[in-house]
Amino acid sequence: MRTFNFSRLLNSVREAGLDGYMMVIGIIIISVVLIMAVFAEFIAPYDPIKTVGMPVTPPSPEFPWGTDTIGRDVFSRVVYGSRTIMIVILMSTALSMAVGIPLGLLSGYVGGLLDRTLSLIMDSIYAFPGLILAIAVAAMLGPGIYNTSISLAVVYIPTYFRMVRGQVLSLREQLFVEAARALGATDLRILRKYIFPNVFFIIAVVFSLNVADAILTEAGLSFLGLSVSAPTPDWGFDLKNGQRYFLSGKWWPVVFPGIMIILLALGFGLLGEGLNKILGQKEVR
Amino acid sequence: MLLEVKDLHVYYYTKRGVVRAVEGVSFQLDHAEIMGIVGESGSGKSTLGLAIMNLVPSPGRIVKGSIRLEGKDLTKMSEKELRKVRGKEVAMVFQDPMTSLDPLMRIGDQIVETILAHEDLSKEEARKRALELLEEVGISKDRFNDYPHQLSGGMRQRVMIAMAVSLNPKLIIADEPTTALDVIVQDQIMELFSKLRDEFGVAIILISHDLALELEVSDKIGVMYAGWLVELSSSGELAENPLNPYTRELLKAIPNVELEEQKLVSIPGSPPDLHDPPHGCRFHPRCPDAMQVCYREEPPTKVVDGRLVKCWLYGR
Amino acid sequence: MSLRAYIIARILMTIPMILILLTLVFLVMRVLPGNPVIAIVGMKASPEYIKKLEHQLGLDKPLWQQYIDYLADLLRGDLGKSMIWGKRPVIQEIMDHFPATLELTIGGFLVSVLLGLATGMVAGIRSGGKLDASMRIYSIVVYSLFIPLLGMMLQLVFGVWLHLLPVGGRIDPGLEPPTITGLYVLDSILSLKMDSLANSLAHLALPSFTLGLVLSGIYTRLVRSSLIEVLGQDFIRACKARGLLGRSILFKHALKNALIPILTMMGLQFALLLAGAVLTETTFSWPGMGTFLVERITYRDFTTIQGSIVFYALFVALVSLVVDLVYAYIDPRIRY
Ligand SMILES: Nc1ncnc2c1ncn2[C@@H]1O[C@H](COP(=O)(O)OP(=O)(O)OP(=O)(O)O)[C@@H](O)[C@H]1O
Ligand SMILES: [Mg+2]
Numbered sequence: 001m002r003t004f005n006f007s008r009l010l011n012s013v014r015e016a017g018l019d020g021y022m023m024v025i026g027i028i029i030i031s032v033v034l035i036m037a038v039f040a041e042f043i044a045p046y047d048p049i050k051t052v053g054m055p056v057t058p059p060s061p062e063f064p065w066g067t068d069t070i071g072r073d074v075f076s077r078v079v080y081g082s083r084t085i086m087i088v089i090l091m092s093t094a095l096s097m098a099v100g101i102p103l104g105l106l107s108g109y110v111g112g113l114l115d116r117t118l119s120l121i122m123d124s125i126y127a128f129p130g131l132i133l134a135i136a137v138a139a140m141l142g143p144g145i146y147n148t149s150i151s152l153a154v155v156y157i158p159t160y161f162r163m164v165r166g167q168v169l170s171l172r173e174q175l176f177v178e179a180a181r182a183l184g185a186t187d188l189r190i191l192r193k194y195i196f197p198n199v200f201f202i203i204a205v206v207f208s209l210n211v212a213d214a215i216l217t218e219a220g221l222s223f224l225g226l227s228v229s230a231p232t233p234d235w236g237f238d239l240k241n242g243q244r245y246f247l248s249g250k251w252w253p254v255v256f257p258g259i260m261i262i263l264l265a266l267g268f269g270l271l272g273e274g275l276n277k278i279l280g281q282k283e284v285r
Numbered sequence: 286m287l288l289e290v291k292d293l294h295v296y297y298y299t300k301r302g303v304v305r306a307v308e309g310v311s312f313q314l315d316h317a318e319i320m321g322i323v324g325e326s327g328s329g330k331s332t333l334g335l336a337i338m339n340l341v342p343s344p345g346r347i348v349k350g351s352i353r354l355e356g357k358d359l360t361k362m363s364e365k366e367l368r369k370v371r372g373k374e375v376a377m378v379f380q381d382p383m384t385s386l387d388p389l390m391r392i393g394d395q396i397v398e399t400i401l402a403h404e405d406l407s408k409e410e411a412r413k414r415a416l417e418l419l420e421e422v423g424i425s426k427d428r429f430n431d432y433p434h435q436l437s438g439g440m441r442q443r444v445m446i447a448m449a450v451s452l453n454p455k456l457i458i459a460d461e462p463t464t465a466l467d468v469i470v471q472d473q474i475m476e477l478f479s480k481l482r483d484e485f486g487v488a489i490i491l492i493s494h495d496l497a498l499e500l501e502v503s504d505k506i507g508v509m510y511a512g513w514l515v516e517l518s519s520s521g522e523l524a525e526n527p528l529n530p531y532t533r534e535l536l537k538a539i540p541n542v543e544l545e546e547q548k549l550v551s552i553p554g555s556p557p558d559l560h561d562p563p564h565g566c567r568f569h570p571r572c573p574d575a576m577q578v579c580y581r582e583e584p585p586t587k588v589v590d591g592r593l594v595k596c597w598l599y600g601r
Numbered sequence: 602m603s604l605r606a607y608i609i610a611r612i613l614m615t616i617p618m619i620l621i622l623l624t625l626v627f628l629v630m631r632v633l634p635g636n637p638v639i640a641i642v643g644m645k646a647s648p649e650y651i652k653k654l655e656h657q658l659g660l661d662k663p664l665w666q667q668y669i670d671y672l673a674d675l676l677r678g679d680l681g682k683s684m685i686w687g688k689r690p691v692i693q694e695i696m697d698h699f700p701a702t703l704e705l706t707i708g709g710f711l712v713s714v715l716l717g718l719a720t721g722m723v724a725g726i727r728s729g730g731k732l733d734a735s736m737r738i739y740s741i742v743v744y745s746l747f748i749p750l751l752g753m754m755l756q757l758v759f760g761v762w763l764h765l766l767p768v769g770g771r772i773d774p775g776l777e778p779p780t781i782t783g784l785y786v787l788d789s790i791l792s793l794k795m796d797s798l799a800n801s802l803a804h805l806a807l808p809s810f811t812l813g814l815v816l817s818g819i820y821t822r823l824v825r826s827s828l829i830e831v832l833g834q835d836f837i838r839a840c841k842a843r844g845l846l847g848r849s850i851l852f853k854h855a856l857k858n859a860l861i862p863i864l865t866m867m868g869l870q871f872a873l874l875l876a877g878a879v880l881t882e883t884t885f886s887w888p889g890m891g892t893f894l895v896e897r898i899t900y901r902d903f904t905t906i907q908g909s910i911v912f913y914a915l916f917v918a919l920v921s922l923v924v925d926l927v928y929a930y931i932d933p934r935i936r937y
Contacts, residue, residue: 018734018737022738022741120617120618120621121621123618124618124621124622124625125625126869127618127622127868127869127872127917127918127921128622128625128872128913128914128917129872129873129875129876129913129917130872130873130876131876131877131879131880132875132876132879132894132910132913133629135879135894135895135898136626136629136630136906136910137629139898139906140629140630212744212745216745216747219747220747220748220749220876220879220880223749223880223883224879224880224883224895225895225899226895226898236747236749239747239749239750240749243749243753243884246753246756246757247753247756247757247760247761247768249761251757254750254753255750258747258749258750258753259750261747261750262745262746262747262750263745265744265745265747266741266742266745269741269744269745270741273737273741338842340838340841340842342838364847368844368845368846369844370844371841371842371843371844372842372843372844372845373844376842376843377839377842377843379835379838379839379842381835384834384835384836385835385836385838385839386836386839387836387840387854387858388836388858388933388934389854389857389858389861389932389933390853390854398845398849398853399843399844399845402843402844402845402846402849403844432933432934434933434934445839448843
C-alpha cells in the first residue's frame, strides 16, 4: 500500500478526459487555498491587521501585492482571508448538512404528511433568493464568523434536504430495499446499510457545487459589509474597501482578493462538475 | 423501375465497435409495388428504411453501395438535393405516431408546413390541401386545429400518413406503422395503404416483424437476418415454398388459426450480437440445416427461379 | 382539467407558499437569538429607551400575538412605517426603489437568456465536440465570476478607459422621464423622450451585462441538455424525413420544445437574478431595492428591513405563479 501508483492515477485522469482535468485543476486550486489557510502564519510576510506601509502603495518587492487603503499588506490579508472564508464555509456547510441531511432522510423514508410539510417548507426557502435570505439573517444576528456561518447555513439547508430526499425516494423503490425488508431488517439498518452509502456519492457532488455557491454568497455578504467585523481579513470586505480607489487606477486592493474569490469558487465548481460526470458514468457502467 | 438498391452496407461506429447493421443488401422495386421487409428485432430493417432516405442517424453511415431512385443515386446527393427528395418523392411513416409528431404544433399546421416546404403555394392553398388530405385518411376537418395529444393513436398515424401522401410521393417507407396500434386500427391502416397504391400508384416498403401481415398485403417480401437480406421473393412463392431455412422457421412461427392448439412457436435461440456476428453464415448457430461450409464461409446470394436467396443450400 | 381549473388550483397552491415564506421572515426577524431592538440601537442604549422602542414596535406582546398582528397588517397591505427620516410608510419607500430593481432584473434577464441561448445552442448542436466542451467551461467559469469584481472591471474598461458608458447610477440628473411605470426605459419610450431613452439605456448597459453574463452559464447548461434531448427525439427525425429545412427544424421545432422545460425553471432563475441584483446595484450605485435594503441595514431601520424582505417573498411567490401560468398557456399538453 505504501507505493502509491502515481502513473496509474494519471492514466485514469487522462481517461476521464476533460472531466478528469477539471477535477484535478479544482483539487489543485482548493489545496493551494487550504495550505494558505492552514499555514497563514508562515506564508504571510506581515501582520494582516497592522499598518505596515503607506496607503495604496502599488506592488513592489517590499509589498508584492501592494498595500490597501490604510497601508496594510494586501498579500498578507489575502492569505489570512483564505482562513476566514474557509472557516466560515466549513462551519456553515457542516451546519446545513447536519440539519438538511437527517431531515431529508427522515422525510423521504417516512413519507406522508411529515414529508409533504417538510418539503413544502424546504421548497419555499429554496425558492427564496439565497443571498437575500442570508442578508436578512445576518442583519438580525450581527457580524462575526459564527453568525455569518449560520446565515449561510440557513440558505443551503434545503439543497441538502432536497437532494437526500430525492435519492431516498428513488432508492426506496429499488428492489434491494424490498429484499432487505423481507429478510426482516429493521428500518434503521436499511437506512444505514443500503440507502446511506448510495446517497454518499451524490452528497460529494452536491457538496462541491454547493460550496462553490456558498463562497460567492459569503463573499457577497462580506462585500455588503454584513459578514465578519472590521479588522478581520476577509476577501469580500477587502474588495469593498478598495472600491473607492479602483477607478482611479489603484487596482491591487480590489483585484487580488477578487481573483481569489473567483478562483476558489471555480475550484469547487470544477471539482463538482468533474466528480458529477465521472461518478455518473460509473453508475451507468 | 422506381428504386434500385445495390450492395448496400450500413455500419454504426459505436464505442464498443462496428455494428454491421445492413450488409450487402440489393433489391429492386417497381412503381405501385408493395414490398414487405420482415425480420426479428435488430435485424436492420429500420436501418435499411432510413438508409433509403439517406437518413441514417450517427454514429451510423452508409459505407458502400448505391440507392438509385429513378436513376439518381441518393448516396451521392448533397443535403440540399436530399431535402428535395425527402417528403416529396420518398415519404416515411414511423412506428410510433405518439412521438413522431411535434407535440407543440397543431396537426394541421404540421401538414401545411410539409406542403409549403416543397411547393410554391400560398398558405391558404396549402391549408385547403391539408384539409382534403385529412378527409382522405378519414379524419374530420374540425380536427385540423388539434394538438397531437388530443388524438388517438390510430388517428395520429392517419395524420402521419396524410402528411406522407401530401406531396404525392412515388414511394412511402412505412416502418412498423401499426405496431403501436390495436388490431382493428391495424386493418384500417393497411386498407388505407392498399387504397393509396391502387388509386395513386404509390410504391410502398412496409417494414414489419409480422410475416402474416406482410403476406396479406405485400406483392413481394424481403426477409432480413442480422443485417443480411436472406431471401426475396413474391409473397405467394414465399408462403408456398420458402427457400431459406430461416424463412421456413419464420413461417412456422406464425400462429395458425386453423390448428386447434394455438401455441406460439418461436425460433429457438436469439439473433446474434451485430458487434461480433458468428463466423460464416450468421444464421448457422440456429439453423436446422447447417452444414460444414456454413461455419466457415459467408453464403453467396443466388438467383433461384427469379427469387433471391442467400444460403449454402443452393450451392456456390 | 380545463385551463381555468388549473389556474385556480395553481393560485390556491401559492397561498401555503406565501404563508410559509411570511412565517419564515417573521421567525428570522423576531425569534432568532438576539433582540431586534438591541440590534437596532446597540447594547449601550438605556433600558427605558429600549422599553419604549419595544412597545412602539409591539415587541412586548407575546409572540403569537405579534405573529397575528404581523399577518393582519400584511393582509391590509400595511408594511409599517420607516423608523428613520420622515418615517414614511415602508410600502412607499419600496415602491420608490422597486422599479429600478425590476428594470435591472429585466435587463439582466434578457442578457442572460440571449447569451445562454446562443452558447447553449452551439453546445447542444455540436454536442460531444470541442465547441461543446468550451461552452461547458464557459458556463462554469462565468458562474464563478464575482459580480462586484466583474462590475468594477467593466467600469474601468468601458467607463474610465474607453469613456463609452457611465459607471454608475440610473440616469443623468435632469433627464428623468415622467413617472408612468417607474421603469426609465419604458417611461422614456412612452413619453417619447429619446435623450432620456438613450441615457437610461447607456446606464443600464453595464449593470445588465454584469448580472446577465454571470447568470447566463445556467441557461447554457439548461438549453444544451434540453436541446440534446429534443434533438434525439423521434419527431425531429420525422421532420427531417419530411424534408423540412434544417434551420426551421432547429428553430420552429427543436428549440420550441427545448424551451418548455427551461420555462418551468424560470421561477428559480428569477430568484438568482434578484440575489445577483443586490450585488450589482451596490457595485453600480444603482438606486434599487438592494442598495436600499443594505443602506437601511446599516441604519438599523428594523421595520423597513422586515418590510423589504416580506416584499421580496411576495414577489418571488408571484413570479413563480406567473411562470407556471405562462407555462400552462404555452404548453398545450398541460391543459387537458
Ligand atoms: N443509433 C444507433 N447506434 C448504434 N447502433 C444502432 C443504432 N441504431 C440501430 N443500431 C443497431 O443496428 C442494428 C439494427 O437495428 P435496427 O433498428 O435497424 O433493427 P430493426 O430490425 O429495425 O429492429 P426492431 O424490430 O427492433 O425495430 C441493431 O443491432 C442495433 O443495435
Ligand atoms: Mg426498427
